[in-house]
Amino acid sequence: AQSVTQLDSQVPVFEEAPVELRCNYSSSVSVYLFWYVQYPNQGLQLLLKYLSGSTLVKGINGFEAEFNKSQTSFHLRKPSVHISDTAEYFCAVGGYQKVTFGTGTKLQVIP
Amino acid sequence: DAGVIQSPRHEVTEMGQEVTLRCKPISGHDYLFWYRQTMMRGLELLIYFNNNVPIDDSGMPEDRFSAKMPNASFSTLKIQPSEPRDSAVYFCASRAPDSNYGYTFGSGTRLTVV
Numbered sequence: 001a002q003s004v005t006q007l008d009s010q011v012p013v014f015e016e017a018p019v020e021l022r023c024n025y026s027s028s029v030s031v032y033l034f035w036y037v038q039y040p041n042q043g044l045q046l047l048l049k050y051l052s053g054s055t056l057v058k059g060i061n062g063f064e065a066e067f068n069k070s071q072t073s074f075h076l077r078k079p080s081v082h083i084s085d086t087a088e089y090f091c092a093v094g095g096y097q098k099v100t101f102g103t104g105t106k107l108q109v110i111p
Numbered sequence: 112d113a114g115v116i117q118s119p120r121h122e123v124t125e126m127g128q129e130v131t132l133r134c135k136p137i138s139g140h141d142y143l144f145w146y147r148q149t150m151m152r153g154l155e156l157l158i159y160f161n162n163n164v165p166i167d168d169s170g171m172p173e174d175r176f177s178a179k180m181p182n183a184s185f186s187t188l189k190i191q192p193s194e195p196r197d198s199a200v201y202f203c204a205s206r207a208p209d210s211n212y213g214y215t216f217g218s219g220t221r222l223t224v225v
Contacts, residue, residue, distance in 0.1 A: 036213075043202055
């Protein structure tokens with residue numbers, strides 16, 4: 001079984017400030033980890049993924065995430081956010097076939 | 112590549128009516144997933160197919176829901192009869208044979224049952 005916990009349902013942050021969105025996972029097998037972003041009235045888009053290798057993963061739009069096996073975490077970070085980053089972010093864990101999504105974190109960037 | 116295409120984008124129907132949602136996956140993708148998104152329950156996996164064969168439908172809420180994939184380029188999700196609690200955004204996603212690529216989602220169908 002696999003599951004994902006996103007600890008924060010909403011994160012407000014001022015423009016140009018750094019942000020971290022937290023994600024913890026649970027899985028009994030080797031996993032793939034993902035972050036997706038959903039802009040209003042749109043589907044989810046893949047931001048980045050961890051499959052193996054380097055624990056620091058860089059994605060689109062300046063986001064990065066770090067896989068920490070001992071803490072079973074995969075937190076998403078960005079050093080300086082823009083208004084356009086306002087969206088909902090989903091962490092996901094997957095095995096060979098299906099992926100389980102977290103409940104999402106709404107990032108609100110304040111001008 | 113046009114991506115995953117869902118239709119209609121919006122659907123408003125009366126309780127008791129049949130509703131059919133449609134999805135065209137990306138060509139070459141061999142997995143297709145149907146998700147439902149609501150404020151209360153977030154993203155729920157309803158059913159997924161591999162090579163047009165249903166693999167896991169344990170997320171389908173009840174017998175009123177059914178899904179088919181008659182060929183590699185088309186899938187439907189049908190609700191009959193529809194109820195107000197079925198109101199949600201329904202997403203279709205597809206995935207390439209190599210699972211490294213993650214999912215590609217459609218833009219969703221917003222269903223409102225009145």
